[in-house]
Amino acid sequence: MGLTSNKVLVLAMVIAAVLFVGTVWLWPRLAGQNWRAVSGRVGLLLGTQLAVFISVGLFANQAFGFYASWADLFGQENGQGVVVDHLAGGANSPIQVVATSKVIGASSTLPQVAGQVQKVDIIGRTTHLSTPAFVYLPPEYFQAKNSARKFPVSVVLTGYPGTAEALVNKLHYPSTAQQLARQGKMQPMILVMLRPTVAPPRDTECVDVPGGPQAETFFAKDLRESVMAHYRVDKTPASWGIAGDSTGGYCALKIAMHHPGSYAAAAGLSPYYKSPIDPTTGDLFHGNKNLQNRADLFWTLKHLPAPETSLLVTSSKVGEHNYKDTLKFIKAVQDTNVTRISSIILPSGGHNFNTWRREIPPMLQWMSERLVAH
Incomplete structure (x- = not known):
């Protein structure tokens, strides 16, 4: 799927929504002070924020046309x-x-x-x-x-x-x-x-x-x-x-x-x-x-x-x-x-x-x- 594909944007938004709901649902279970609980909270927060950041970036690229393809985004345009x-x-x-x-x-x-x-x-x-x-x-x-x-x-x-x-x-x-x-x-x-x-x-x-x-x-x-x-x-x-x-x-x-x-x-x-x-x-x-x-x-x-x-x-x-x-x-x-x-x-x-x-x-x-x- 291409960088400007609507499917990519929808997929990123769905992942972000699932991670957000998952974070709210699992947070009470990760309330402990042991390393597993702390690592779980950190992982959920980072994952959710990264998914939201990617969704916003894809939406902005769709709206303003900064990059046309993955190769263009990563400087591999030939x-x-x-x-x-x-x-x-x-x-x-x-x-x-x-x-x-x-x-x-x-x-x-x-x-x-x-x-x-x-x-x-x-x-x-x-x-x-x-x-x-x-x-x-x-x-x-x-x-x-x-x-x-x-x-x-x-x-x-x-x-x-x-x-x-x-x-x-x-x-x-x-x-x-x-x-x-x-x-x-x-x-x-x-x-x-x-x-x-x-x-x-x-x-x-x-x-x-x-x-x-x-x-x-x-x-x-x-x-x-x-x-x-x-x-x-x-x-x-x-x-x-x-x-x-x-x-x-x-x-x-x-x-x-x-x-x-x-x-x-x-x-x-x-x-x-x-x-x-x-x-x-x-x-x-x-x-x-x-x-x-x-x-x-x-x-x-x-x-x-x-x-x-x-x-x-x-x-x-x-x-x-x-x-x-x-x-x-x-x-x-x-x-x-x-x-x-x-x-x-x-x-x-x-x-x-x-x-x-x-x-x-x-x-x-x-x-x-x-x-x-x-």
Whole structure:
């Protein structure tokens, strides 16, 4: 049974309940002072607390999508791949469709009516990185009258560690985009949904690590080229946006600021503005101060030419730790007089899915207004 299986969660909860009842029932019998009675009480308490802790952890993982599998949880994820082209001219497809499904809540299974979600493997030609992802194709993509139409694209990133499935099943990006398009509040748009961790289990913070994974190049170059080779999308940055929450929000802002020739707009939901260095990241910069400075968005705004791109940031007055930094970032962007900045500031809201679900609809509308359809 998988880590995110409902059966695993129910089993853990049943075990916790049985141990709790057992502790209450057996406690009077273990009231003695001998070593067996004391050991029994200690064992019951530890067992019950461990079972409750595991149940709460499994429930939290189900709700927030931190880890997708047992291997992911224990740092044994082996999703990174190396591309070897065997056909002349590099004819292998950079995107492999693994499975297809309908949009959650859709009444029809016909893609031209309800759109489609494709589970894919994306391969980076230059970085030799590969990663799983989900691609939402709107109903209009499959309609005969739009056979020559090219669609705008928004890349959507999770936080760290995060799972791409959470963007579909927990944050409801495809169903939200479809509903907004039907209401005329946004244009039909392709969503490419994945996590920023392209070299699991390492948190690369979307950095080109010296001698290591070239994560920034993957998102700025390889991802775009792979999607353009497989789907009907435009090559110009005016048709491309990138968004994300938490780590994904930081990555989205940074990539758009560093590569305005790739993305015309970026949205960071509860982002931070400087790459951390911790046990999950390892040494990202190998002593290269220029690379470290470049990963600081405040330093970028102050020392590098202002990028011609549109940015959106979100925070909450109560519940988010990035509120003060977000206000500083807004002011720093305004001072450039070149980069455009918008914001969503909630009265209250924590760093969680519930908060982001409140921000996603207006964010998608904002993104749609800034991308050009052809």
